[in-house]
Amino acid sequence: MIKLTLKDIASHFSVSVSTVSKALHDSHEISGEVKKKIQKFAKDNHYRPNKVALNLVNRSTKSIGVVIPNILNYFFVQVLYGIEKVANERGYSIISCVTDHSLKKETMTLEMLSSGSVDGLIISSVASERQTKTHLENIKDIVDYQIPLVMFDRVMDAIDCDKVIVDDLEAGYKATKYLLDTGCKTIALVNPICKTKIGRLRIGGYKRALKERNIDFDEKLVIPIEPKDDLDFILSFILNDKNIDGILALDEITAVKTMGIIKARGYHVPNDIAIIGFTNGQLSKYVTPALTMISQHGSYIGETCANRLIDRIESISTPGVYETKVVKTSLIVRDSTRKIPLG
């Protein structure tokens, strides 16, 4: 049994291809008798129209490309989940590509996707920070070519398109404020995403919360870390030098690891040191004590992206006017922070 085409069916009944096509579309142009036999034959032999040919004719593929830096990151998986959910509901499938934080890969991926394989793109660009000029051009091409584009989380200001971002400044503020409210005096900030704008925004929120309490910002309390760094080693300085009683960790895994180190050193969480992490995922709920986290509502972000994009694809949105949707975060209070004093 081999893939059936219209032509095959046509020659089987000695009719023309157009007749078969119309018959299968139940066109009134075809007599009931002929329609019936063709439809039956098609069904019996599991005929399915070739998608690629259809895509060509319709100049649409009913699929959207999703480009994310890393699929092992729970946040992105959540976003992907949200995207896939509404895409599916609205009849689209998704082509997912991970860039592994590599600019080159991202460029190649975009190159590939923007040549007709998808009707639109949702991307969280690794280039949001270290944007080279050529890469910027690359993305600009996409919007120039009228390919609907939605950027999320790691967006580029220079690109004019729909965006869905997290209110990271407010999140940093909210988290810091909570620590202060629950009695923390000296709050360190562990930053595993030091090169990103979202990292800077969160630090901005941190600073604002400190300022509000007239606490001087201490540069030394902000600790940039790279993936390869020995967290334990780096933290030891701070822990020895400063009298830390609160820590903000800018992603989940760092929060978890930091807490592990703190506990191993004999501190009690939250009584000696309270911790708040960013990007609520699977881990934080199950570590001991359960971590208080900033949730970014990844799935919601994904849904929003997908809806925006599909609206754009189907020309439901107003052409030319792009929106930036800011998704608020939530503070999920668990046991790595003290309770707010009732007073």
Next chain:
Amino acid sequence: MIKLTLKDIASHFSVSVSTVSKALHDSHEISGEVKKKIQKFAKDNHYRPNKVALNLVNRSTKSIGVVIPNILNYFFVQVLYGIEKVANERGYSIISCVTDHSLKKETMTLEMLSSGSVDGLIISSVASERQTKTHLENIKDIVDYQIPLVMFDRVMDAIDCDKVIVDDLEAGYKATKYLLDTGCKTIALVNPICKTKIGRLRIGGYKRALKERNIDFDEKLVIPIEPKDDLDFILSFILNDKNIDGILALDEITAVKTMGIIKARGYHVPNDIAIIGFTNGQLSKYVTPALTMISQHGSYIGETCANRLIDRIESISTPGVYETKVVKTSLIVRDSTRKIPLG
């Protein structure tokens, strides 16, 4: 600026479409002069050949469909990661579809994918258990239509195709044996995947290990649980009735939750009760104590699937002869189990 086609370029230079096509392919048939100007124009205007049209002529899409039950499950994400990795290396992109454990969705997805949108399929079928007859037909169609297919993890015996599976029986055996070796006498098994074959296989391994030690299998120690069940409530019976000193949990989240409950009830892990979980993911490493887990090497499974599939697509494998690759698990010993006595 709008999408450029060969025709556009052709009419711009008043040449034929074929000339342009050849020029862009640097064909010797075209004079250097003409080639140069066409190539320059194409580059300046960011011409990119339409993928869909190419797919049609080449009768290949250079993309593979991946169908998984759930993307929020770390195991599947790992597999996806592995697939994406080698697919990418070998020049394929992936269309990922999640079925949410819904048979209907899976059917629809397969229907969609098997009509030319992809060159091959990798699937972990939710129907591996509750396989209705029509669904089976559905999947059979795929192999009948010569669409290369690789099934993994949740495979269907009735389907003749390449498969990558986990040695679940051996895994169950290995885990149980380790618990016995470290002094456990009464081992409960918490089964959150009671309807699946892999669940049964793991239980098979559990039984074999018990038998080897001449321990009678006690039906009551095997606890099936459903997603909606109150685990704490269900566990209370066992904990009260039996003198449990070891627990096997058939997935990660259940292992973590079970340990939480055990600890909350005042048992010490691993001294009072040791725990081994299945499907090593992100959680187990960071909970306290860190969980001893059976790792299924998701990423490796993904890589294997992708390589097999692409070999098949590119006719590197022998047609007609399908292989089933059994991937061995590893026991990752952490702190939720006692150490093997030296003797």
Next chain:
DNA sequence: ATTATTTACGAAATCGCTTTCGAGAAATCC
């Protein structure tokens, strides 16, 4: 000078499908 061979390009087929248009035959009308 005649023939043979490149060179350089265009026409046309093809991939599989949709859709418009045209046209013969049958059915309806006046």
Next chain:
DNA sequence: GGATTTCTCGAAAGCGATTTCGTAAATAAT
């Protein structure tokens, strides 16, 4: 019975590329 409408179907164009084949002109060979 002739004109018109309705049925039913096929031919052909088009989607955007590749590729085979044909051919005129230019060059080379005899």
